Amino acid sequence: MSSVIISPNSPPATATTPEVRAPATRRRTVASRIYLPALSIVAIAIVLVAIGVASRWGGTSFVAAMTDQRVVVVGPVTIGILLLFLVVERLRPAQRRTFFARGYRQDVLYTVLNATLVVPLVVALSLSFSEVARKSLPWIVVPHSAFLPRWFVIALIFVAMDACNWTAHLANHKVRVLWRFHELHHSQEDMSVLTVFRTHPLIHVSYLIALIPGIVLVANGAVTTTLLVGYAAVVAFEHSNTNLSFGPLNRIFCSPNYHRIHHRVEGRQDVNLGFALTIWDQLSGRAVFPTKETIRIDTGLPGRPLAVEQSAARARHLSVLVAQLLGPFRPLDAGATRSESRDVPVTDDAGIR
Numbered sequence: 001m002s003s004v005i006i007s008p009n010s011p012p013a014t015a016t017t018p019e020v021r022a023p024a025t026r027r028r029t030v031a032s033r034i035y036l037p038a039l040s041i042v043a044i045a046i047v048l049v050a051i052g053v054a055s056r057w058g059g060t061s062f063v064a065a066m067t068d069q070r071v072v073v074v075g076p077v078t079i080g081i082l083l084l085f086l087v088v089e090r091l092r093p094a095q096r097r098t099f100f101a102r103g104y105r106q107d108v109l110y111t112v113l114n115a116t117l118v119v120p121l122v123v124a125l126s127l128s129f130s131e132v133a134r135k136s137l138p139w140i141v142v143p144h145s146a147f148l149p150r151w152f153v154i155a156l157i158f159v160a161m162d163a164c165n166w167t168a169h170l171a172n173h174k175v176r177v178l179w180r181f182h183e184l185h186h187s188q189e190d191m192s193v194l195t196v197f198r199t200h201p202l203i204h205v206s207y208l209i210a211l212i213p214g215i216v217l218v219a220n221g222a223v224t225t226t227l228l229v230g231y232a233a234v235v236a237f238e239h240s241n242t243n244l245s246f247g248p249l250n251r252i253f254c255s256p257n258y259h260r261i262h263h264r265v266e267g268r269q270d271v272n273l274g275f276a277l278t279i280w281d282q283l284s285g286r287a288v289f290p291t292k293e294t295i296r297i298d299t300g301l302p303g304r305p306l307a308v309e310q311s312a313a314r315a316r317h318l319s320v321l322v323a324q325l326l327g328p329f330r331p332l333d334a335g336a337t338r339s340e341s342r343d344v345p346v347t348d349d350a351g352i353r
């Protein structure tokens, strides 16, 4: 990162020029304490929220949008589905472990965090992003067409939304500053259905592009809460600790056995990036289908660059939670990460290879 490294071409500071040396020292001190690019994600979130407040959320009721989002995250149907998956995990586990494993307890904290603080944040970001897109790109909205059946529009939104999520996920693995926020999701060593909630709240900034299909097709059929609940259920299920596949549908939908390969501790993690559909991985040559050997493989990050609840003699869930949420801001030399060190050849902080 250019703001971290002092250029070798810079004239060397000498003991007789303290006014020259002071700024360089100060810059190095700040950069040695914090990963400055991570602040850009904070800045984007703040700007978006400010735009939303100033535009009164584009005329949409914030409270009503929050109610809808809560239904998706922790509504009765979602909770019922999550409980069902938790039972399935006990019946057909990929890895046998106690119901009170540390990873499970930690992910309960992330579930509570999502149901409380993250819901209003996601709603604020989504409403603001939609308002910005509608105002700055009004031509992207497809006019109403009587020839488009509603079921077709919903299916189209589902597929297009999944393609956008796949693209954002790929960026999470290729762009260092985004990886800094995404690695928390990969740090789980005790995968469960609740791992779907183990995400940094600010990573939602990168997934806002998934709103575009709904904005484009809004005149032909809005994104329904039912669609989002169904989509969330698929994504939650693929994180479950179950040895299950979908048979012949394995080639189309991401199963727990398929997504587990994405979370493996050994080998490339920038494969199997799909959320619901495997087709984007197949089209890009990033699909690795499960075998007997991959079903029970360990998950997590090699070398544990981020604080994890499994590392200490005693589990300190709250202090680990704070460390994990502050993880993206830790300086680069505080631990190389998988994407930075092996799998992803990062050339700079902004470029995607």
Ligand SMILES: [Zn+2]
Pocket: 169, 172, 173, 182, 186, 262
């Ligand atoms: Zn990932």
Ligand SMILES: [Zn+2]
Pocket: 185, 239, 259, 262, 263
């Ligand atoms: Zn995942």
